[in-house]
């Protein structure tokens with residue numbers, strides 16, 4: 475087991491927005507987190523990354539409580555939103571910076587980026603533009619590529635498909651599928667099709683609680699569609 479969530483609660487005012495008794499994640503699992511707006515997905519991810527503190531309970535990453543240590547930071551990469559980027563850098567400068575934090579040389583970073591030609595659709599590199607001047611979808615591509623560049627053991631992506639064009643969504647699915655088994659991945663998504671395609675386990679949350687937690691099979695998409703059509 476690489477991650478465990480124990481009696482996790484986040485309360486704002488009189489509202490409990492996350493209330494998860496237990497989730498255990500095995501190494502190599504690709505877990506999709508689905509649930510309607512306000513279900514608590516982003517709040518959960520923010521606690522997983524120690525960006526906010528739980529009201530109660532804990533998240534254990536390889537035997538370490540993420541809010542009490544920082545070993546987990548060396549093998550965890552994430553992209554939740556544009557706040558993870560540095561607006562006044564070009565993508566190349568940003569990749570070099572993230573690379574330097576992970577002991578990658580400029581040459582390593584350039585070599586890594588050559589695989590991303592298709593994903594970037596020739597719009598990211600050598601443009602001379604700052605990240606702040608890119609479209610939202612292209613900013614997301616920068617953030618996801620920077621997270622993958624770290625070759626993390628744990629990858630966390632919040633709604634990665636949301637701002638991407640259909641072609642790039644499919645390319646992203648292929649990138650994620652290529653890593654299946656070697657990386658433990660947590661992806662939240664409103665795209666039931668993509669999330670069941672990429673993930674081998676789905677956790678369905680409603681009002682902060684886990685309603686279903688199951689392995690994906692050929693019936694999963696139908697089950698999810700019927701749940702959400704109610």
Ligand SMILES: Nc1ncnc2c1ncn2[C@@H]1O[C@H](COP(=O)(O)OP(=O)(O)OP(=O)(O)O)[C@@H](O)[C@H]1O
Pocket residue numbers: 486491509510511512513514515516517518
């Ligand atoms: N800082 C905060 N103060 C008060 N309430 C908050 C705060 N952050 C989140 N919430 C509330 O917590 C609930 C869960 O929000 P969250 O963003 O985690 O949901 P989500 O599942 O990611 O939704 P979406 O699919 O819309 O992105 C919402 O009701 C939200 O209003």
